[in-house]
Amino acid sequence: MKHLVILGAGTAGTIVANKVAHQTDADWTITVVDPADTHLYQPGLLFLPFGARDEDRMLRPRAATLHRRVVWRREAFQLVDRDARQVVLASGERLPYDLLVVATGSEIRPSETAGLLGPEWRKSIHDFYTLEGAQALRERLATFDRGRLVLDVVEMPIKCPVAPLEFLFLADEFFTKKGVRDQVELVLATPLDGAFTKPVCNTVLSYLIDQKGIRIEPEFNAGEVDADGHVLKSYDDREIPYDLLVTIPTHFGADAISASGLGNDTGFVPTHPRSLRTKADDHIFALGDATDLKSSKAGSVAHFQADVLADNLERAARGDSLDDGFDGHANCFIETGFGRALLIDFNYDVEPLPGKFPLPGIGPMDLLKESRINHAGKLAFRWIYWNALLPARHLPVSSQMSMRGKVRPQAA
Amino acid sequence: MLHEYRGHQVDTNAEGFLTDANEWSPDVAEAIAEEAGIQLTPEHWKVITFCREDAAREGQPPGLRRISKLSGVDTKALYRLFPKGPGKLASKIAGLPKPQGCI
Numbered sequence: 001m002k003h004l005v006i007l008g009a010g011t012a013g014t015i016v017a018n019k020v021a022h023q024t025d026a027d028w029t030i031t032v033v034d035p036a037d038t039h040l041y042q043p044g045l046l047f048l049p050f051g052a053r054d055e056d057r058m059l060r061p062r063a064a065t066l067h068r069r070v071v072w073r074r075e076a077f078q079l080v081d082r083d084a085r086q087v088v089l090a091s092g093e094r095l096p097y098d099l100l101v102v103a104t105g106s107e108i109r110p111s112e113t114a115g116l117l118g119p120e121w122r123k124s125i126h127d128f129y130t131l132e133g134a135q136a137l138r139e140r141l142a143t144f145d146r147g148r149l150v151l152d153v154v155e156m157p158i159k160c161p162v163a164p165l166e167f168l169f170l171a172d173e174f175f176t177k178k179g180v181r182d183q184v185e186l187v188l189a190t191p192l193d194g195a196f197t198k199p200v201c202n203t204v205l206s207y208l209i210d211q212k213g214i215r216i217e218p219e220f221n222a223g224e225v226d227a228d229g230h231v232l233k234s235y236d237d238r239e240i241p242y243d244l245l246v247t248i249p250t251h252f253g254a255d256a257i258s259a260s261g262l263g264n265d266t267g268f269v270p271t272h273p274r275s276l277r278t279k280a281d282d283h284i285f286a287l288g289d290a291t292d293l294k295s296s297k298a299g300s301v302a303h304f305q306a307d308v309l310a311d312n313l314e315r316a317a318r319g320d321s322l323d324d325g326f327d328g329h330a331n332c333f334i335e336t337g338f339g340r341a342l343l344i345d346f347n348y349d350v351e352p353l354p355g356k357f358p359l360p361g362i363g364p365m366d367l368l369k370e371s372r373i374n375h376a377g378k379l380a381f382r383w384i385y386w387n388a389l390l391p392a393r394h395l396p397v398s399s400q401m402s403m404r405g406k407v408r409p410q411a412a
Numbered sequence: 413m414l415h416e417y418r419g420h421q422v423d424t425n426a427e428g429f430l431t432d433a434n435e436w437s438p439d440v441a442e443a444i445a446e447e448a449g450i451q452l453t454p455e456h457w458k459v460i461t462f463c464r465e466d467a468a469r470e471g472q473p474p475g476l477r478r479i480s481k482l483s484g485v486d487t488k489a490l491y492r493l494f495p496k497g498p499g500k501l502a503s504k505i506a507g508l509p510k511p512q513g514c515i
Contacts, residue, residue, distance in 0.1 A: 155475060155476065155477055156475060156511060156513070157475075161513045161514045161515075162513075162514060162515060165515075191476065191499065191511070192511060192512070192513055193497060193500055193510065193511075196513075196515055197510070197511075197512040197513045197515070198512060198513075198514075198515060199425070199426060201515040205515065218497075219496055219497035219499075219500065221476055221487070221499075223487070235487045235488060235490075235491050236491040236495070236496065250477075264470075265477070265478055265481055265482070266477070270470070273471060292470070294471075294472045296514045298514075330514060332514075334515070344514070344515060346514065352514070352515055
């Protein structure tokens with residue numbers, strides 16, 4: 001009998017649990033530990049601030065997302081006792097494991113930046129990385145008709161690194177349709193050196209920033225917020241006054257993971273980049289947003305990792321060597337507003353490039369180019385998420401990135 | 413592209429970041445710093461050494477939080493030493509890739 005325990009039943013944990021349930025026989029037990037009784041479709045959060053009211057289609061009962069062989073413990077855990085190979089649940093009960101998967105994700109920590117939390121939180125300072133935050137911002141934006149909206153990325157890494165730009169592109173559309181675009185200033189304050197940091201993206205996509213009239217404040221590391229005075233301040237004493245601050249706060253991994261000696265300084269799990277085994281313990285694996293890997297914290301990445309990890313769990317159980325099969329592959333739609341979207345496909349070594357996807361020369365999706373069909377793809381993705389991705393059904397997209405259909409521009 | 417720093421030929425990208433951290437040497441660091449208008453002091457070296465050791469261990473260059481927490485040089489001081497963008501500039505001088513998003 002092999003006992004597999006998976007900590008966290010978000011996108012990553014759910015796919016791994018269901019995949020292993022498909023792949024193994026009854027000599028494996030699969031247990032997921034997660035206290036939340038609903039599964040949240042996180043890509044939907046981006047659209048709520050701009051008036052979408054489809055929360056009912058963003059939430060599903062946890063039980064409905066898990067394969068019947070998977071046992072769900074609806075409980076938090078306190079600690080991983082690595083010596084005993086047991087997970088200590090909140091109740092004190094101990095759950096033994098042969099193999100453990102950390103899929104505890106990441107969460108925002110507004111408390112890390114002085115001035116964010118306080119009387120102005122969810123009044124003039126908002127987030128959209130939580131359901132409550134996105135809903136509160138929707139109420140605020142409904143009446144926001146003039147002034148400066150500053151979107152600040154406090155520090156990297158963040159979940160869905162393209163979300164800040166998507167938010168501003170959609171804000172441009174939102175205020176344009178409201179007829180107040182000329183009354184609203186859109187500013188992106190980012191710790192990176194620009195809206196685009198990779199050479200080809202910078203060449204091919206910079207027009208978007210001009211076209212949408214977004215002001216970029218690069219290499220801006222927010223040190224504190226003067227919430228009463230409505231001023232965002234950087235460590236090098238730059239100040240950005242705002243009327244509405246949308247913050248993407250510092251991200252942390254789970255506290256219980258750090259308490260178990262499995263996290264780095266921000267609680268992310270040091271993980272071997274290609275096998276997904278943790279560096280600390282041969283019996284423990286990690287995937288999704290919980291890892292310290294440079295692959296993007298995104299659902300598509302969790303999905304591709306799950307393919308590799310499910311096989312590696314079986315290999316580890318047999319005592320075989322692991323497959324170094326994860327290449328950092330990510331595949332994400334980027335909303336650009338007015339019914340269009342981009343598609344990016346990249347990995348550890350290859351930056352996003354133009355071309356066609358998934359069929360070379362045919363598509364129908366366009367890589368690194370705005371199109372209506374990409375936007376349709378983004379919207380259709382929710383159905384795919386619930387009905388194919390989470391249940392770990394086979395999808396016609398390879399875990400490993402392919403160069404087929406991609407074109408490297410001359411200039412870059 | 414090839415770039416010559418004090419007689420050392422090193423491979424860099426269009427922004428002047430080394431493409432291979434192994435081609436780095438203290439001489440190269442001094443020369444990159446000079447181009448950015450920085451005269452390296454022992455305090456700079458404390459940061460650069462930390463960045464290189466941390467990147468070798470972790471497989472990616474450290475971010476600002478990690479540098480200020482673990483190198484013993486706080487964020488304000490980092491901005492003084494590496495004006496404007498310490499994360500980016502310290503990485504460049506240390507022969508590491510620049511901090512990136514996914515696009």
